[in-house]
Amino acid sequence: xxxxxxxxxxxxxxxxxxxxxxxxxxxxxxxxxxxxxxxxxxxxxxxxxxxxxxxxxxxxxxxxxxxxxxxxxxxxxxxxxxxxxxxxxxxxxxxxxxxxxxxxxxxxxxxxxxxxxxxxxxxxxxxxxxxxxxxxxxxxxxxxxxxxxxxxxxxxxxxxxxxxxxxxxxxxxxxxxxxxxxxxxxxxxxxxxxxxxxxxxxxxxxxxxxxxxxxxxxxxxxxxxxxxxxxxxxxxxxxxxxxxxxxxxxxxxxxxxxxxxxxxxxxxxxxxxxxxxxxxxxxxxxxxxxxxxxxxxxxxxxxxxxxxxxxxxxxxxxxxxxxxxxxxxxxxxxxxxxxxxxxxxxxxxxxxxxxxxxxxxxxxxxxxxxxxxxxxxxxxxxxxxxxxxxxxxxxxxxxxxxxxxxxxxxxxxxxxxx
Amino acid sequence: xxxxxxxxxxxxxxxxxxxxxxxxxxxxxxxxxxxxxxxxxxxxxxxxxxxxxxxxxxxxxxxxxxxxxxxxxxxxxxxxxxxxxxxxxxxxxxxxxxxxxxxxxxxxxxxxxxxxxxxxxxxxxxxxxxxxxxxxxxxxxxxxxxxxxxxxxxxxxxxxxxxxxxxxxxxxxxxxxxxxxxxxxxxxxxxxxxxxxxxxxxxxxxxxxxxxxxxxxxxxxxxxxxxxxxxxxxxxxxxxxxxxxxxxxxxxxxxxxxx
Numbered sequence: 235x236x237x238x239x240x241x242x243x244x245x246x247x248x249x250x251x252x253x254x255x256x257x258x259x260x261x262x263x264x265x266x267x268x269x270x271x272x273x274x275x276x277x278x279x280x281x282x283x284x285x286x287x288x289x290x291x292x293x294x295x296x297x298x299x300x301x302x303x304x305x306x307x308x309x310x311x312x313x314x315x316x317x318x319x320x321x322x323x324x325x326x327x328x329x330x331x332x333x334x335x336x337x338x339x340x341x342x343x344x345x346x347x348x349x350x351x352x353x354x355x356x357x358x359x360x361x362x363x364x365x366x367x368x369x370x371x372x373x374x375x376x377x378x379x380x381x382x383x384x385x386x387x388x389x390x391x392x393x394x395x396x397x398x399x400x401x402x403x404x405x406x407x408x409x410x411x412x413x414x415x416x417x418x419x420x421x422x423x424x425x426x427x428x429x430x431x432x433x434x435x436x437x438x439x440x441x442x443x444x445x446x447x448x449x450x451x452x453x454x455x456x457x458x459x460x461x462x463x464x465x466x467x468x469x470x471x472x473x474x475x476x477x478x479x480x481x482x483x484x485x486x487x488x489x490x491x492x493x494x495x496x497x498x499x500x501x502x503x504x505x506x507x508x509x510x511x512x513x514x515x516x517x518x519x520x521x522x523x524x525x526x527x528x529x530x531x532x533x534x535x536x537x538x539x540x541x542x543x544x545x546x547x548x549x550x551x552x553x554x555x556x557x558x559x560x561x562x563x564x565x566x567x568x569x570x571x572x573x574x575x576x577x578x579x580x581x582x583x584x585x586x587x588x589x590x591x592x593x594x595x596x597x598x599x600x601x602x603x604x605x606x607x608x609x610x611x612x613x614x615x616x617x618x619x620x621x622x623x624x625x626x627x628x629x630x631x632x633x634x635x636x637x638x639x640x641x642x643x644x645x646x647x648x649x650x651x652x
Numbered sequence: 653x654x655x656x657x658x659x660x661x662x663x664x665x666x667x668x669x670x671x672x673x674x675x676x677x678x679x680x681x682x683x684x685x686x687x688x689x690x691x692x693x694x695x696x697x698x699x700x701x702x703x704x705x706x707x708x709x710x711x712x713x714x715x716x717x718x719x720x721x722x723x724x725x726x727x728x729x730x731x732x733x734x735x736x737x738x739x740x741x742x743x744x745x746x747x748x749x750x751x752x753x754x755x756x757x758x759x760x761x762x763x764x765x766x767x768x769x770x771x772x773x774x775x776x777x778x779x780x781x782x783x784x785x786x787x788x789x790x791x792x793x794x795x796x797x798x799x800x801x802x803x804x805x806x807x808x809x810x811x812x813x814x815x816x817x818x819x820x821x822x823x824x825x826x827x828x829x830x831x832x833x834x835x836x837x838x839x840x841x842x843x844x845x846x847x848x849x850x851x852x853x854x855x856x857x858x859x860x861x862x863x864x865x866x867x868x869x870x871x872x873x874x875x876x877x878x879x880x881x882x883x884x885x886x887x888x889x890x891x892x893x894x895x896x897x898x899x900x901x902x903x904x905x906x907x908x909x910x911x
Binding site for chain 1: 699703710785810811813814815817835836837838839840841843844846861864865868869871872
């Protein structure tokens with residue numbers, strides 16, 4: 235009947251389209267950010283058909299929504315600093331980017347309390363070096379001596395602290411679910427297709443290529459992505475030109491579907507994608523006489539972190555049984571809640587992996603951020619969109635984070651990671 | 653849903669801006685605004701016109717808050733900052749002088765401030781102007797700034813407060829009343845203003861517990877006097893039928909419960 239959804243042929247609801255230009259595997263904040271920027275750069279309506287495939291509509295195990303939501307510029311690698319600076323500027327003007335007709339404005343509930351890193355005697359020089367890099371790139375950070383720290387935060391226990399670094403601007407924490415929903419809402423309003431299903435395989439066209447060493451590679455160009463419907467055996471092969479692997483903790487599984495890592499040990503195809511899920515726990519602690527509104531996101535030299543949550547004396551921390559030895563003077567606290575989530579942990583060097591793999595010339599990787607995916611997502615989305623549409627980086631140069639460093643075995647390590 | 657997808661727009665939308673204007677303190681919008689909003693729900697043309705109107709207005713705000721680079725390069729930071737404040741229709745006073753530089757009701761001002769290029773600005777009154785976090789770039793070099801009044805500025809939000817750390821060594825008085833976009837997350841950024849002595853947070857609609865926020869701010873900035881919120885605001889009031897003694901007990905209990 236005209237105007238009604240009934241048709242005599244029974245069609246499965248929720249099937250993806252049969253053909254798409256770009257298929258993004260993974261509907262987390264990185265995947266939707268890439269979809270948004272792809273549509274933003276392709277200014278013509280329906281100029282590019284983008285499909286985002288997400289396995290779980292409830293996001294029950296997705297790293298995005300289980301994250302603590304912090305954003306900081308206090309890294310040692312300048313690419314990481316530039317990525318989170320761009321993301322902070324994006325969030326500053328988020329309503330100019332992500333507002334939709336007739337919908338509410340975006341509210342990220344951003345708390346501008348900053349990050350406070352505490353360094354012991356041994357690591358104080360690393361902190362000073364990082365401070366110089368951060369100031370050079372443009373982050374607003376200040377170094378504090380123990381006496382200045384005591385004057386600023388009188389509730390702190392200064393045992394073992396030699397130097398501290400406080401983020402003054404563009405640092406803090408926010409609600410990751412709001413960012414994900416804002417990106418998704420805007421991308422869907424621009425015409426991105428969303429499909430809830432699982433990617434179970436790829437159909438590729440194989441070619442042979444020879445490297446300069448004489449090694450013969452089996453290069454596979456993806457022709458179809460098989461998307462299987464939830465709770466069903468039915469699948470839809472989606473014909474596509476480009477696939478983006480933004481599957482987070484499950485990126486390694488997607489890569490192994492294409493044979494990456496399954497070849498003989500010493501060859502290019504024998505190097506797997508070094509991203510695996512790492513479980514991390516977050517505890518909510520209630521401490522009524524804990525520090526108040528000025529609590530920054532504290533990170534100790536032993537890796538313990540803690541931040542304020544709300545105004546009722548609740549704190550979120552990573553390792554609660556160490557809080558007694560931790561820098562806070564907390565007299566009485568009790569764990570009221572806890573949850574666990576996966577990091578898309580890059581076992582190679584704990585920094586993001588962005589770029590193409592030589593064995594699969596049309597799959598772009600944007601994964602392995604090891605806990606920083608949320609805070610770098612708007613910038614990573616733009617970088618991958620520039621790679622796909624312009625062929626190279628235009629805004630931020632992320633060649634240092636390219637996938638080929640995995641194959642060349644050249645790690646770029648970050649000091650002070652949590 | 654598919655219709656919403658089909659008619660999308662990359663510009664700021666009409667309803668968002670109107671909702672923002674409604675939340676910025678105007679009790680009820682005028683009949684004309686409500687009529688236009690009603691029409692925009694029925695006609696795409698009206699919606700598009702309102703859309704363009706709001707886009708033009710947001711471009712106007714961006715233009716007003718641009719960096720005054722030419723003035724900074726040729727006349728120095730202080731003159732550029734003074735010029736910026738006067739074009740926004742704010743007023744200021746130099747350190748060491750006692751007279752204020754103000755524009756008249758039509759926005760015209762005299763250029764006498766250019767005669768003292770070395771004088772730093774000490775007090776600024778930017779109430780009701782369109783300053784936003786980008787515009788603060790013109791004022792960052794004023795390290796002697798002591799008083800800043802931002803009463804009723806619609807574009808001042810949490811990101812603006814986070815940028816105020818540049819005045820951490822000198823700012824003594826800050827008036828944030830009736831800035832509708834400020835929330836607790838932005839007030840937490842005021843911890844960097846260690847010399848602050850007077851803070852006004854009256855009339856902030858997005859603060860759910862003004863009394864609690866006042867207590868937390870006083871704890872965070874021990875030398876600062878916070879005005880504009882009473883301690884009882886946001887407290888659950890005890891039942892008026894209880895006895896007076898019961899009253900005292902209940903009020904202390906509600907105080908603890910509130911915290």
